[in-house]
Amino acid sequence: MALSDGGRLIDILVVEASGFKVGLLMSEILELLPTEKLQGVKVLDLRHHFNPSIQVGSKKLSSVLLRKSKDQEGVQLLVDRLGDIYSVTPEAIETFPPGVARVIPFWAVITPRAGAGDVVPLMDVPRLLSKATIGGLVR
């Protein structure tokens, strides 16, 4: 996290999976790793999660190691590609109305004011890790 003018900036990594652009809080990410270095870690293929007709795993994918909890090992999230990192003010993040938040697995969105061009949904990582199938094999 960076600090600017006494205000807190929030760093967000935009990733692409199965044609969808989504954001991840950098604070949820332990490290970025090429899939070739994956050994003995649990994986969650975000492309398969978004589109179950896509097979799990491929060495051409990019991945980020997500923090599962303070004391537990992380979960490797497989995506098609890593995009840019945006540092945004809290005002550039909008949460969903409760009636919408109940049915979609995202925490919030970053607005076009953040510079990403489009509205980008932000992954609710704890919710993702509790709902998604974890443990697919990387081939």
Next chain:
Amino acid sequence: MSDKTAQSEQNVVADDAISSRYAELLSARQNLGGESGDEDRGVLHQLILFKLSSKRVAMAIEHLREVVPLPKIGGITPIPTAPEYVMGLGNLRGRVLTLIDLHGYLGMGRVTNSELAKVLVVYEGKEQLGILVEEVEDIVEASDRDIHPGEPSLHPDLKNLLDAEVMRDGGLTPMVDLTRMLR
């Protein structure tokens, strides 16, 4: 002039007429503090009438921010794993607008006529939602004497959105409260 061009011009005229009628009523409502009273007619409410499948439905405009043609919403970002009725996220003048297809929400398929389709921007406090409906017909006034409690068993297709019924043209038109989708 081709039929298509004529149809398109008619739609523009309809959009302008609805927008100007909406602005007129909104201004009248603001001048009168939200409601207008009249001893003979009772308290008047402004209602927007729109089509839901073949049914005419009304909604009070007090939580309606604006009516926008669908193409005026900036590029819609799809939301993975969301229910089908969540169309995605739009950008309306720099503010994020989650778009919901009302037909889909109520299990009536999808809004198909995108030329006539309109987005009703409803709000409550700081929250807002864009709700796609098939066609906006008019904005009218109705006396509170003509508004009665809704009977859910007569409108099971409206699920929990039914708010009341209003007597119009000799029949009862269901009134919905779309702000419930925000809660």
